[in-house]
């Protein structure tokens with residue numbers, strides 16, 4: 001049984017704790033300690049999820065120990081210092097998306113974990129979604145032919161109040177960006193998983209519908225290393241918010257995932273056009289407590305197994321870094337007005 005200490009008791013922390021409750025039942029992982037900022041809230045959270053100990057600082061939790069890994073689900077700018085503290089204290093680290101706010105931090109996290117001999121995993125739980133795995137399998141089996149275009153379209157809406165009630169969202173220093181790095185990042189991660197690495201990107205970011213520093217709308221044109229083209233759209237400003245769309249087009253067919261469904265799957269020569277309804281997938285986030293945690297369960301189980309077997313977690317630091325690299329490249333492109341070539345290094 002892998003024992004977790006968790007820092008962060010917000011929306012992301014709730015997903016992790018819910019998943020750990022299910023994993024405790026099967027005997028593979030459990031939540032034993034929680035760190036937050038506020039005593040009462042942290043204690044309530046710990047009691048709700050059956051954690052025996054709670055703390056009002058990560059440092060205190062780390063120094064008392066009694067667990068094998070630390071899960072981090074705090075504001076983005078804290079991922080780097082908190083991950084380093086946990087790694088240096090000798091714990092495996094599972095960090096929520098984005099793994100850090102820039103590549104210098106991400107690279108340092110990977111270096112330190114390697115040196116200390118601990119695992120670093122990143123929470124991109126949709127990699128474990130049955131719909132996404134099915135599309136990945138079709139691509140790998142060559143069913144769609146040679147891929148020629150991939151699109152990640154995240155036209156969401158968040159009211160101004162969403163930013164106002166948070167002390168870290170909407171600012172570069174604490175969120176590290178806006179719609180791309182927070183909301184669209186899951187879909188961008190999947191796009192890269194399906195299509196491979198990007199070679200060049202030209203992007204535009206802007207702030208249209210909120211009083212915030214960071215972007216609430218972004219568009220980018222991509223050229224993948226394979227030669228395929230790609231499109232990214234990320235928004236928290238498209239009223240009233242539309243279902244997420246992830247499209248993969250190959251010379252032999254098309255797969256379109258819309259919201260939680262594999263909406264369209266057409267393969268040349270196979271007449272059937274399938275529509276599959278599922279509850280998981282890139283579902284609506286308007287009621288996070290209603291979003292099932294199956295994918296979190298699978299990701300955490302995989303992470304625990306990687307520790308037990310000495311192998312790599314499926315979403316390790318290098319995999320977690322990929323979407324961050326593309327997002328940082330879009331930010332650089334938008335700032336400079338130039339096409340940015342990848343791989344991108346930020347030192």
Ligand SMILES: NC(=O)c1ccc[n+]([C@@H]2O[C@H](COP(=O)([O-])OP(=O)(O)OC[C@H]3O[C@@H](n4cnc5c(N)ncnc54)[C@H](OP(=O)(O)O)[C@@H]3O)[C@@H](O)[C@H]2O)c1
Nearest residue numbers: 008009010011012013036037038073074075096097098123
């Ligand atoms: N993988 C997913 O599907 C998913 C879903 C949602 C969020 N996330 C990610 O989860 C992370 C947290 O986002 P969220 O939406 O949960 O934000 P949130 O609701 O604002 O929660 C952030 C949590 O961090 C705590 N915190 C803030 N500063 C801290 C500090 N210095 N030390 C310890 N704890 C501190 C907050 O404490 P207070 O309670 O005192 O404010 C709060 O419990 C982000 O990386 C986000 O992108 C991932």
